[in-house]
Amino acid sequence: MILERRNTIEKKRIIIFLTLIVAGFLLIPLFERGYILRFLTFMFTSAIISQGLNIIGGYSGYIPFGHMGFFGAGAYIVAMSMVNHVSFPIALLFNIVITIIIALIFGYPLLRLRGAYFAMGTIAFNGILKEVTVNFTKWTGGGYGISLPQIPWNIESVNTFFYYIMLGWLAVCTIVVYLLAKNPVGYALRAIKDDENAAATSGINTSKYKMIAWITSAVFISVSVGIYAYWMTFIDTSIYDITPLIKSWVMLLVGGAGTVMGPLLGAFLIESLSELLWGNIIIFHNGFLGIIIIITILFLPGGIIDLFKKQFKWSLIREEIRKNKI
Amino acid sequence: MKNVILEGKNVSKFFGSLKALQHVDFQISQGEILGLIGPNGAGKTTFVNVITNVYHLEGDGWIKFKNITINSLPPFKTARLGIARTYQVIKPFLNMTVGENIAIGAIFGREGTIRSMYDVEKEVERQINFLNLGVTKDTPVESLNIVSRKKMDLAKALAAHPDLLIIDEVMAGLNTKEIDQMMEIILKINALGISILCIEHVMKAIMNISHRIMVFQNGEKIAEGNPTEIVNDKNVITAYLGSKYRSKERKHESQG
């Protein structure tokens, strides 16, 4: 009901604005085929991961600290398939199917946990997947990683190829989130986040909707990381590290968790900030991210999109801040 | 003989050694308003929680709704079958608007009553008007006063198109005029054909709107009948006012 709140004129303006941006992104490869394209592709990847986190964390309120498990699943399934001469599209298909299976297996016990237990449980999930990957060296390359086949084109074509694929998947994911938000699923998830018990007694099958969120989130992420793996042509167990997940979390928070556009806005801001500041300074990456998290939580818990929604009324925001203190 | 919409036999619930409900048998007929009264701690809210499967009953008792056994179903199932409830302590979804709260009632209510999100929007409007909520659907829930919140809770329950509506102490905290208003609303709802189970402490209200009344004490049903019978029932008087009063009453009677 977010769009419904505004009148039709505003709606038209937003649609025009968005169309222009999308058109802009579609046309960029005509002018630029190098560094900027790669930067944007990377930004799209982070945005997709943020959207994935958005569904399970932002909408249903289940925060998974171990979601990197799906990074690993995506990367390794695609890598292992392609190393065995499976084509890229089929590899992605395998990826989706196997990710859904993994999500179902682990989701069933994990989603019965609440809050902090769930967060920690997902760390166990990630730990298990990582250990399995590391120890079954014959198939996964263990600590040495896997090299994927390279595309035999020139570098500019490769850049363009991955740019459009990632952009395409980002569009798909965002549209899915938009549809989810407007329909019963979105309502169910928001109710679950607000008060899970009340949601259940209101007729919401909480297990079913949580599982939908979990699986959707997993597929978004594993496919995007699968594409990323092919792009990078090399993966190893460092894919299970939490650092890229942290960045995506920050993007989600800053942009606005529980909104459709939040992750995209956040990805754009944080990735640009990243490049400008830390392209040069190597140390204190995570520390700065940590500071951004702290400041965002303390002063702008809803993210920047929330600021827009509240129409920049600082009094409303101060009100929220006051409610959190002791 | 009217149709029975909800009935139960041997309904019991224990919390450790606390006997919250003991062997309760009951029946609610279609279209009737059944009042449920009793001292605090008598097990009234537990009773409602057992019906809606927030707790599951124990032993070999059962509860049937429209002839379907419901006592072992998960809580969301009973809502989808057509039982809606309001809460003693209102628990709205605070981060959503009034419209969104009611929408949840509509979307996840009785199966088959909503076909599209367009239907949902229409339903929300309808309930806001029916209950005279007086606010737009985009109003945040947090800004509502207590009467409006209670009405919204009712709207959300009604949006679910229930066959049975359970109302849990809705009059608490209302002034006389608001109580009259609420009584009218309950009668209006009943006029739509919805059966109602109404838990209340406010005697004037419950006596005036109920077709029949059940009285609980210590988890047991101690009396059942129409309002006049209940007021004169000896067990009820003892339960509420104590046996001393009852013996005084007897003395009074014997003295003419």
Next chain:
Amino acid sequence: MLQVIINAVLLGSVYGVMSEGFSLMWGVMHILNLAAGTLIVVGAYLSYIFMMLLPNVNPYFTIPLVFFISFSIGVVIQKFLYNKMVKGGLRRVLLLTFGLNLVITDILLFVFKANYLQMNVNYTILQFKGLYIPSHRIIIFVISWVLFLLTFLLFTKTKTGLIIRATAFNTEAAEICGVKTARTYIITTGIAIALGGVAGSMAGTIFSFSPAEGAVFLAKCFVICVIGGLGNVTGTMIGGLIYALAEGVGGWIFGTQWQSCIGFLLLYIVLLLKPEGILTKKN
């Protein structure tokens, strides 16, 4: 095998103390302090600094110093950071502690670099019927249990302990009796971080540590607290013992490279079966 068990029992004591802080913060304030692991490592680094600065002093004397400094750190964190978010809901607090963890880890990385350090304490290896027991582990064992006892007494016998327990049980009722919740929380966190810090300094003599090790400690804390019951002082201590035994025996049977996996599996299993803790009574 007996050697493995003895090692585990000695190690379990440190694990227990290490997790007490985490358990406390959750039990009293429902704060899942994700920075706990890193703050434990901070304790180790503090001891390390003291040992460098005062090479002639018995290293065990650094423990009270670390206690005091860690306590102050806890106070500062709670007063200026956590108290601002305690009522905001579990999710926000979780993310806040996460952010803090990132900051502290990076500060440590910056100051100390990523190298693994280990503190060397003079010890002799005692031999007893074929078992080898380093003497410092026994001293640490004793110190840990003494700390536990003091904590236990603090909570059961002193007024401060009573106030903390009351606030944990029913914040509003406690406030009506005149308890200042904000201040109580500050003291609780002080104690929590202090215990963690001291555990860190002791652990630093057994394990090698680096800024990144915080995550490992955090994971162990969580498993131990889940086993023992979050908020349960005695349970957590026993949980530490159980965890150490599982790690040790599991590693002995399956091989040490599976040790961390065993830790994760244990966590997974416990969460599946009894999230409120194996040792707590379900109320």
